Amino acid sequence: MKLSQFGKKFSQQAGIISLMEDLGNALADGNLIMMGGGNPGFVPEVESALRESMHRITEDEAAFRRLVGVYDPPQGEKSFVKAMARLLRERLGWPVGPEHIALTNGSQSAFFMLFNMFAGDFDDGTRRRILLPMTPEYIGYADAGLSEDFFVSAKPVIDELTPHTFKYRVDFAALPLDDSIGALCVSRPTNPTGNVLTDEEMRHLSEIARERDIPLILDGAYGLPFPSLVYTDVKPFWDDHLILCLSLSKFGLPAARTGIVVAHPDIIRAIASINAIMNLAPGSLGAMLVTEMVDSGQILSLSEQVVRPFYQARSQRAFRQLNEGLAGLPYSIHVPEGAMFLWLWLKDLPITSLELYERLKKKGVLVVSGHYFFPGLQEPWEHTHQCLRITYSQDEALVEKGLRLLAEEVHAVYAVSPSQG
Ligand SMILES: Cc1ncc(COP(=O)(O)O)c(C=O)c1O
Numbered sequence: 001m002k003l004s005q006f007g008k009k010f011s012q013q014a015g016i017i018s019l020m021e022d023l024g025n026a027l028a029d030g031n032l033i034m035m036g037g038g039n040p041g042f043v044p045e046v047e048s049a050l051r052e053s054m055h056r057i058t059e060d061e062a063a064f065r066r067l068v069g070v071y072d073p074p075q076g077e078k079s080f081v082k083a084m085a086r087l088l089r090e091r092l093g094w095p096v097g098p099e100h101i102a103l104t105n106g107s108q109s110a111f112f113m114l115f116n117m118f119a120g121d122f123d124d125g126t127r128r129r130i131l132l133p134m135t136p137e138y139i140g141y142a143d144a145g146l147s148e149d150f151f152v153s154a155k156p157v158i159d160e161l162t163p164h165t166f167k168y169r170v171d172f173a174a175l176p177l178d179d180s181i182g183a184l185c186v187s188r189p190t191n192p193t194g195n196v197l198t199d200e201e202m203r204h205l206s207e208i209a210r211e212r213d214i215p216l217i218l219d220g221a222y223g224l225p226f227p228s229l230v231y232t233d234v235k236p237f238w239d240d241h242l243i244l245c246l247s248l249s250k251f252g253l254p255a256a257r258t259g260i261v262v263a264h265p266d267i268i269r270a271i272a273s274i275n276a277i278m279n280l281a282p283g284s285l286g287a288m289l290v291t292e293m294v295d296s297g298q299i300l301s302l303s304e305q306v307v308r309p310f311y312q313a314r315s316q317r318a319f320r321q322l323n324e325g326l327a328g329l330p331y332s333i334h335v336p337e338g339a340m341f342l343w344l345w346l347k348d349l350p351i352t353s354l355e356l357y358e359r360l361k362k363k364g365v366l367v368v369s370g371h372y373f374f375p376g377l378q379e380p381w382e383h384t385h386q387c388l389r390i391t392y393s394q395d396e397a398l399v400e401k402g403l404r405l406l407a408e409e410v411h412a413v414y415a416v417s418p419s420q421g
Pocket of ligand 1 (some may be wrong): 038103105108109117138140187190191221222246247248249254257258259335
């Protein structure tokens with residue numbers, strides 16, 4: 001098979017491919033404890049609201065026909081787009097209308113479109129890149145560029161808050177800002193660390209983007225205003241050069257593949273055009289299932305009163321268990337501020353995090369090696385091989401067992417090392 005550069009680039013082994021394969025295999029293989037992927041948990045109240053909504057649609061002939069038998073416009077399902085604009089305008093005070101919103105088949109595909117709109121080769125012969133201001137950052141960005149050398153990123157400042165907790169902060173002084181930056185992108189909360197950028201960090205990043213007249217892409221897949229997996233006191237963020245990417249996945253609809261881009265109408269028109277070329281239209285399922293929840297504001301109340309407490313309780317429990325299991329070892333956990341992950345830093349780890357991942361997999365526990373989460377980082381940094389991402393969204397008894405097995409294995413790894421402390 002003779003492949004083009006595109007064909008080769010997108011079929012070679014990429015972090016996100018091995019992650020999704022592991023995830024799929026683990027869910028198929030009942031023996032592996034799945035603490036690797038970003039699959040949301042199953043929240044009973046959300047499931048029942050969605051089931052009711054599905055029931056209403058299937059009972060209504062016209063609605064059912066629209067659900068399965070009609071292509072939406074390339075900007076996405078009209079009533080949903082209208083309801084979403086109204087929600088953002090009325091509940092959050094953002095100056096947006098339907099012309100500021102487009103849907104995509106999952107927010108993952110929105111990142112592919114946006115990154116390649118703002119980075120790559122330009123007409124004037126220049127080449128631009130996407131700046132990820134703070135690694136660790138989401139593995140799913142890493143291979144989304146159509147050209148090589150697509151991302152540039154920076155190491156964070158590490159604040160050691162207690163002997164066994166730390167927090168990453170954006171190192172503004174170290175940001176590699178030059179004319180080759182086409183856009184900034186951050187996830188808030190951050191996958192993989194559970195970090196939530198502070199309001200001040202957001203303002204500062206936004207200011208940098210405004211000064212340079214480039215967009216700031218804000219990945220709110222876990223964030224505000226929904227699904228609201230945020231456990232610190234921060235505000236939803238909006239600015240007129242912001243491109244906010246939201247998703248219905250972590251609210252409980254990953255299979256419906258619904259991404260929501262909120263941005264300047266010029267950007268929305270471009271997204272709609274790319275949608276038309278790549279997909280004809282985005283799928284309607286997610287949008288139709290939640291339009292009434294958006295209309296009534298229930299998507300916000302469910303997020304704040306049900307979805308967030310569901311994950312926050314799991315986060316606290318997993319955090320406690322991991323601390324108990326690792327007592328006596330030189331470990332630190334990123335303060336769990338959001339999302340559905342614990343980010344574990346094993347200081348002076350005698351093997352690499354990838355080797356540890358393999359050993360854990362043999363014991364039946366699937367996590368993700370931290371080294372994948374530093375896209376665009378040019379300099380070597382041993383920290384990148386000392387971290388694991390642990391997902392706590394699945395069945396609590398299994399997570400508890402997985403954390404126990406993980407702690408045993410980590411003790412065994414340090415036991416052969418003089419650096420145990
Ligand atoms: C930070 C982040 N952004 C975006 C996505 C993409 O999600 P989706 O394509 O399901 O909207 C994910 C998925 O796990 C994620 O973790």
